Amino acid sequence: MEKRAQAYLQIVQKKLDARIVRILLSVDRQITNNLRDGNVETRPASSNGLWCCILLPTVLTLYALQYQVSELYKLLAFISVGLLSYSLLFIVFISVSCLVLKENIYGGCTASGLTSALLLYIFLDRGLIFSITYSMVAVFSYSQLLRMTIMNFPKTFTIGEAMIVVQSIILFSMMVFTKFTFNNGDVEDEELTFIYSVIYTLLSTVGIIVTALCLLEDSQRHFSVLTYILSVAGAYAVVMLHVNVGVDCILRLIQYLFLDFNRVRLFLFWLAIAVMATFVILIRTQLAVKASTVTRKSFHVLASVVFLSGIIFNIRLMTLAAAFGFGLMIFTEALRKAHIRPVSPALQAAFDVYSDHKDVGCFAMTPMYLYVGLACPLVLVPVHEGYELELLAGVLSIGIGDTAASWFGSKYGFNKWADGHKSLQGTAFNVFSQIAAVYALDMFSLLKLNHSIIRTAITATISGLVEAKTDQVDNLILPLVTLIAFQVTSILS
Structure with missing residues (x-):
């Protein structure tokens, strides 16, 4: 019965x-x-x-x-x-x-x-x-x-x-x-207060530049006007730093970045990656060869390496660098849409080569989503015991998992999901790659947390299934889904 x-x-x-x-x-x-x-x-x-x-x-x-x-x-x-x-x-x-x-x-x-x-x-x-x-x-x-x-x-x-x-x-x-x-x-301690002051100054300066570019008349859209806008914005940034940080703001910023050996090594590592990525973009733009999905995913890997190293070795420096990178992306996109020669045409040429099929609207949102997806855990995750794994939500879901699924699925994805173009093999490799990444970090004592493998296995499975089924932009959705899954599995730790 x-x-x-x-x-x-x-x-x-x-x-x-x-x-x-x-x-x-x-x-x-x-x-x-x-x-x-x-x-x-x-x-x-x-x-x-x-x-x-x-x-x-x-x-x-x-x-x-x-x-x-x-x-x-x-x-x-x-x-x-x-x-x-x-x-x-x-x-x-x-x-x-x-x-x-x-x-x-x-x-x-x-x-x-x-x-x-x-x-x-x-x-x-x-x-x-x-x-x-x-x-x-x-x-x-x-x-x-x-x-x-x-x-x-x-x-x-x-x-x-x-x-x-x-x-x-x-x-x-x-x-x-x-x-x-x-x-x-x-x-807040002194270092955190200093970082937040620099971040707010940086982002407000970018906001002023973007607003000025939007208000330009067609007759004003030339390089000399851009130079004037940047000069005024630079003066504003210096004044705001003097007000919020002190009269020695520039000296303090230089000391913070370059008088600590570990920060210098990390900074030079990021700079090398940025130079390499820029060089590749310039070469491919000159060739005018449309980038494939796998090629675009290679930039996911580079960006993920930057965020992974920053989160593991110096979270606060990573927070400052992430804000700078975000401001730079907003500024670059505003320049692309500003129709200022010769800068805007060059940026448009690079966009035409690397644009995703989802970038059919007014702005290049896919790379913006990628950056925000990698950086958002730095803002959303509060400090608590074992929070380092959750800070890696963006790196694991879109930097490692989504990239691995795209590469493996394009080569060996013979069995497709019933209602989409994603493959079962790609999804499986998505989950496996995230678990392997956390296992490697744990093996080299870079991430010592209780039950991190089990939590990652559950979370990776959830994010992998969402990646396979959703038609929304992965770079925006998956980090948030991963954070929720990590929160649900936090009872294991």
């Missing part, structure tokens, strides 16, 4: 799961039809990636619940819950009509803002006015920026990718504003 009841429950569960899947697929198809009827062009993909909206809030919330994190981290985690709430309501709205994209309709913003405000008020003991104001600003900004991103940058993002990108922008902006405006009681 008991076995019959269990069999009946299993049948009911399968039917329920199938019905839920059908409903979700139906909603996705309806959104696609609404976007087409409204002449809204998202990045070509078989689905809209609606599930992606849960990834970043889930990572932040799980860390906030599991560990002793800073007040600022908790604040951002609670704000992300409000952004997730609005994302789910946005999906409901757009499944009915695409009018929410074309009109200033803020339906759901108030309810979503109140969700975050309630969390801030109860768990962080923030004042009622502060909680409501802070949450409403975040959610209303998210609503407006999400609509602008989808409408103004056709074929650049799917709905899910746009949600992740805009969530990241809003949360980063709120973090910077809070850090410089309010005292959260978070204590």
Whole structure:
């Protein structure tokens, strides 16, 4: 009797799961039809990636619940819950009509803002006015920026990718504003304070340059104007460093980078890799030979070596270098789109050679996603016992696993997944390569953590299956999926 009841429950569960899947697929198809009827062009993909909206809030919330994190981290985690709430309501709205994209309709913003405000008020003991104001600003900004991103940058993002990108922008902006405006009681040592000051100065300088390039008239788009913009931005950076770091800011920066032998070795190693990559790009651009997927993945390996070495040997220097690299990528992409001769045509030629088939929109998002995917654990993972493995989430999932799957699958991928072009052999090698990488680090005593192999095996399997099944950009999705899987398996350590 008991076995019959269990069999009946299993049948009911399968039917329920199938019905839920059908409903979700139906909603996705309806959104696609609404976007087409409204002449809204998202990045070509078989689905809209609606599930992606849960990834970043889930990572932040799980860390906030599991560990002793800073007040600022908790604040951002609670704000992300409000952004997730609005994302789910946005999906409901757009499944009915695409009018929410074309009109200033803020339906759901108030309810979503109140969700975050309630969390801030109860768990962080923030004042009622502060909680409501802070949450409403975040959610209303998210609503407006999400609509602008989808409408103004056709074929650049799917709905899910746009949600992740805009969530990241809003949360980063709120973090910077809070850090410089309010005292959260978070204590930082002198080195960390110095690094953050340099990072904020660097990124704000890049922001000024990009804004100036966007505002240029067609008659101003020449090299002399670019030189003037860079000079003004450089003066701003020096002034900000003087204000935030001190009058000896340049000397302190030079001392930090070059008066420590280990930092110098690491810095020279990264510089050698950067020079080699630049040299290869220049040669292939001159030849004008379109790069294959395997060729592009070789840059995944180089970038992963940089991040792996930095995370293993000097996390703080890696954080500073990652911010510099991110700013450089934003600046380079802005120059490519600025139509300033002779710089912009040269960058466009390199893009034409190395562009991915997913880069059909306004910007080169795939390399940007690669860099952000490798670097995001440095921002998202709080310091706790055994956190070094989680810092490698991007390196393992896209630097090692995704690259290995692409290479092995292209050569030996004879058996394809039923509903895609990815191969079973590629997925298997994806999982194996991640486990082998962590085993090698453990064998050479570079990563000594309890149950790291078991955790990596579980996490790699999950990320490998997602990589095989998803049509969203791997570089953006897989690091977040890997972080969630590592959080779930953290009970083993």
